[in-house]
Amino acid sequence: DGGITQSPKYLFRKEGQNVTLSCEQNLNHDAMYWYRQDPGQGLRLIYYSQIVNDFQKGDIAEGYSVSREKKESFPLTVTSAQKNPTAFYLCASKASGRGESYEQYFGPGTRLTVT
């Protein structure tokens, strides 16, 4: 059963702690993305990676870090430098190559609450 998994679904942390959100896909997609969604708002791009061992900053990368050591995995670390980390985080992936589709496939999301 192919898809994108994000874990955990809910995550609670104390202010000042770093936290890593997991994203795994078995769709054999080259590109992966992290978005942040705040209540009643759209999706804002944090980081994306088009290939293993390479990634680019999105529109709101400050306070976040990523790694892409494996094709299947694209973990996101929310650091203590992120001033407003409480949000719903969505991971997505996309196939690439000749005749590529632009459709991004989304995971179920992780709701992070920092107090």
Added chain:
Amino acid sequence: GESVGLHLPTLSVQEGDNSIINCAYSNSASDYFIWYKQESGKGPQFIIDIRSNMDKRQGQRVTVLLNKTVKHLSLQIAATQPGDSAVYFCAENGETSGSRLTFGEGTQLTVNP
């Protein structure tokens, strides 16, 4: 910067009616557009997409219309059902040739029984 926006943040319709959700885009370089549906607490799901060489595309109960002259995109849902209640987002590829999508703010569709 370039942006994709929606005309109406909320839309309420009666079950069985047709729904029309609108989206304005500003990047004339965009050649791919996509609609997603997001139910509360879940990730967005693909509904339908369209490339700029088309002005209409139909799916099951959904139709997307693209007017490049006025940079306008719409999603029509026929015979709206309670299960259609969700937030709908449009997105465009801008000048990135598909490596990124820029999302609009979303429209909350509520279907009343």
